[in-house]
Amino acid sequence: MAFYGGIISYDVHTYWNNNNEEERQFAFELREKILKEFASEIEAGDIRVHKFWDKPIGPHPINMFEIDFKSPEIFAKVVPFYQLNHGPLSVLIHPRSGQGSLIDHTKYALWLGHKVRLDTSRLE
Numbered sequence: 001m002a003f004y005g006g007i008i009s010y011d012v013h014t015y016w017n018n019n020n021e022e023e024r025q026f027a028f029e030l031r032e033k034i035l036k037e038f039a040s041e042i043e044a045g046d047i048r049v050h051k052f053w054d055k056p057i058g059p060h061p062i063n064m065f066e067i068d069f070k071s072p073e074i075f076a077k078v079v080p081f082y083q084l085n086h087g088p089l090s091v092l093i094h095p096r097s098g099q100g101s102l103i104d105h106t107k108y109a110l111w112l113g114h115k116v117r118l119d120t121s122r123l124e
Contacts, residue, residue, distance in 0.1 A: 010069055010078075014065050086112050091111065
């Protein structure tokens, strides 16, 4: 099975405010929970879990970590997991559509929690 509309993959960015130690700890624990919950998918290379950024990077104006995946089957597991477990954190779920980073991070984006204003000047 393929994604609708030629979507290639999805990225999930989980944000926290580094000035709030409780949020930072929650984000760290959520990342650890992902590593355990999806260990077999990570081991198989179906999900990639990226580093914990304690500073803004790219278009992301606050701290975050990212995961990505390339299959609708993983989407069907990851998105409900995030819906039930993101707690106080903001989460950006966006496709890689092949139509450019700007449209993927804005028009095609899904949000859980509060929407974070991205620095779109850094997107093509």
